[in-house]
Amino acid sequence: MSGIRLENVFKAYGDATVVRDLSLTIPQGEFFTLLGPSGSGKTTTLSIIAGFTMADRGRVFINGRDATRAEPRERGLGMVFQNYAIFPHLNVFENVAFPLTVKKVPKVEIAKRVADALEMVKLTGFERRYARQLSGGQQQRVALARAIVAHPPIVLMDEPLGALDKNLRYHMQMEIKEISTRLGMTVVYVTHDQEEALTMSDRIAIMNGGVIAQMGPPREVYERPQSAFVAKFLGEADLIRVERQSGCLVGPGSLPVRAGEDNGSLQKGQLFLRPEKVTLCDPGTGEAGCTLRGKVHQVAFLGNVIRFEVELEDGTIILSDVANAAGIKNFPVGAAVDVTWLPEHARLLED
Numbered sequence: 123m124s125g126i127r128l129e130n131v132f133k134a135y136g137d138a139t140v141v142r143d144l145s146l147t148i149p150q151g152e153f154f155t156l157l158g159p160s161g162s163g164k165t166t167t168l169s170i171i172a173g174f175t176m177a178d179r180g181r182v183f184i185n186g187r188d189a190t191r192a193e194p195r196e197r198g199l200g201m202v203f204q205n206y207a208i209f210p211h212l213n214v215f216e217n218v219a220f221p222l223t224v225k226k227v228p229k230v231e232i233a234k235r236v237a238d239a240l241e242m243v244k245l246t247g248f249e250r251r252y253a254r255q256l257s258g259g260q261q262q263r264v265a266l267a268r269a270i271v272a273h274p275p276i277v278l279m280d281e282p283l284g285a286l287d288k289n290l291r292y293h294m295q296m297e298i299k300e301i302s303t304r305l306g307m308t309v310v311y312v313t314h315d316q317e318e319a320l321t322m323s324d325r326i327a328i329m330n331g332g333v334i335a336q337m338g339p340p341r342e343v344y345e346r347p348q349s350a351f352v353a354k355f356l357g358e359a360d361l362i363r364v365e366r367q368s369g370c371l372v373g374p375g376s377l378p379v380r381a382g383e384d385n386g387s388l389q390k391g392q393l394f395l396r397p398e399k400v401t402l403c404d405p406g407t408g409e410a411g412c413t414l415r416g417k418v419h420q421v422a423f424l425g426n427v428i429r430f431e432v433e434l435e436d437g438t439i440i441l442s443d444v445a446n447a448a449g450i451k452n453f454p455v456g457a458a459v460d461v462t463w464l465p466e467h468a469r470l471l472e473d
């Protein structure tokens with residue numbers, strides 16, 4: 123089997139468990155992202171795949187071979203690590219050419235491949251420069267070009283765009299995605315930027331405390347989080363306390379609330395909604411069962427979106443994001459409103 127497989131990988135430093143019996147399979151050609159807060163074990167997991175860190179227990183398979191004890195250079199992986207600096211004694215051309223030079227690729231082929239890679243990272247014309255003559259972001263792009271120039275089947279990337287400004291970052295996201303798809307590369311990508319993870323990945327694993335809290339395609343983890351942690355980590359989340367009374371779910375103000383997949387088992391928990399799925403209307407006009415009462419607490423202008431903060435009767439603050447389109451209805455601070463949603467957009471989460 124090609125791709126990557128981890129089996130019960132465990133790593134601790136002293137008393138601190140950093141990766142806890144992690145098992146996962148990443149098929150060849152998948153863009154797979156490890157996303158999570160600082161210290162959740164993303165880099166350690168990537169480093170175990172790379173061979174820089176040895177797991178205490180468990181096994182690592184790369185392209186069907188047991189690579190648990192293999193040296194990093196035996197694993198045939200392309201890598202861009204946070205601190206994986208470019209060689210200071212080589213210029214940009216020589217740095218990018220390095221993986222091809224060691225493979226003894228013909229000079230003409232090297233020149234072409236390096237030119238393509240440098241064009242991708244927008245560094246054409248920088249060939250003769252050395253690391254000390256480049257900014258942090260430029261060095262990062264050289265490292266990226268070097269990682270993919272040999273078209274390795276698997277590339278590991280740890281925050282490779284961290285030092286770039288917003289526009290270049292977006293351009294590079296698109297380029298990395300395009301080239302990995304075109305070459306059928308498997309990419310294991312580490313980031314703590316949820317937007318980047320949603321944009322680029324085929325599948326995302328959200329890590330928390332050394333375990334995978336949830337794993338799935340971007341849309342699924344965003345729209346169907348299984349816990350409040352995942353809901354909150356992947357963007358803004360509205361969470362409303364609910365409990366069952368005489369078989370019916372009720373929210374603040376004892377008003378009945380409905381969620382799409384309520385099988386009647388949850389007694390107490392939270393109703394989850396994304397702010398863009400929450401709408402506001404005049405008091406008394408919302409449909410019973412998916413309406414709560416509130417008061418506009420704040421209005422924020424975010425450019426393409428207007429964000430209303432609404433305070434419910436129990437003090438919970440709910441966000442409602444409305445596209446800044448022609449003719450949108452404005453609700454001023456202090457206005458009484460109904461907060462409404464479609465039941466299929468609401469999910470019930472256990473505490």
Ligand SMILES: Nc1ncnc2c1ncn2[C@@H]1O[C@H](COP(=O)(O)OP(=O)(O)OP(=O)(O)O)[C@@H](O)[C@H]1O
Binds near residue numbers: 161162165166167314
């Ligand atoms: N060599 C080490 N010795 C001791 N503790 C370590 C070592 N490497 C990592 N850790 C600890 O392991 C935990 C997980 O670290 P890791 O770098 O994998 O997290 P991360 O999710 O990648 O975080 P970040 O987004 O900040 O890079 C952290 O608490 C870190 O301090």
